[in-house]
Amino acid sequence: MSHTAANTAVPPKAILFDLDDTLWPIAPVIAAAETLLHDWLSTHAPRVARQFSIEALRRHRLDLLNEQPHYHGNLIELRRAGLLTAFAEAGEDPALVDEAVRQFLTARNRVTPYDGVLPGLAWMQQRLLVGSISNGNADLEIIGLAQHFKVSIAASEFGAAKPDTSIFLAGCEALGVAPHEAVYVGDDLYFDVTGAQDAGMRAVWMNRRGSDAHLAAGVRPDAICANFDELLLWLRAQLED
Structure with a gap:
């Protein structure tokens, strides 16, 4: 009422x-998008996928958000920043991050x-x-x-x-x-x-x-x-x- x-x-x-x-x-949509993204990473950036689970990537983003709260106004840039760090740590080509973000966004809009x-x-x-x-x-x-x-x-x-x-x-x-x-x-x-x-x-x-x-x-x-x-x-x- x-x-x-x-x-x-x-x-x-x-x-x-x-x-x-x-x-x-939004929660089920984000969960599906993150699963799709991780599957994509397994094929195109396997060292990132092996080193970082979906949950590890999420924790990493939350840490970044706590350190840099301005990301509240641009959550996709937060995700991009998190992926760039993960790619660097895993030794993968950072040029792939843009396509990884595109993969995520496509799935994220299936609401x-x-x-x-x-x-x-x-x-x-x-x-x-x-x-x-x-x-x-x-x-x-x-x-x-x-x-x-x-x-x-x-x-x-x-x-x-x-x-x-x-x-x-x-x-x-x-x-x-x-x-x-x-x-x-x-x-x-x-x-x-x-x-x-x-x-x-x-x-x-x-x-x-x-x-x-x-x-x-x-x-x-x-x-x-x-x-x-x-x-x-x-x-x-x-x-x-």
Whole structure:
């Protein structure tokens, strides 16, 4: 069920979305992409594959991210940097890293939207300006969803990542609306909800797991929805105000 925080906001003119884990599940997609990449390494860079398991490569990336948090805004560059280090340690040709990254990205964009997402986006397009703001590497053109979004901003291209308010403000500006006229929908309390609210937007927490983590975090989303059906119900109520 959708819960709404009390506010006297104007009816929204725009809605912007996080992508991974908001419009589709990402963990199984990344797992499949990493398996495909490791298989590719076994054939084309066997010393890397022998020396580094999928888990070892993941641990290596997390260490890099802790040391250099700016990679939060460009996760594919984090993956590239991790592979370059692994190739160097294993004595493989670093010229192969670009193709390794391409292999990963191709598989990483094989996503399956959650139920209700496609008809929900179509409904919203008739009533609102629709955009996306993401810290991830999803390519809406490759996925086949670009036509649903008037504006799509990726942190890697913008130069700042959520929860920095500048990326949210840029999304509003690109759609020609003020922050208080826009709603942001995402699955992460810190990056999505807090970031959007700090920018002056309303924020909907897409909480598909039924968690009450917002209570411990002290975050008050403007609404909490378990799926797109609940999001549409909340939006209808906002648009009728």
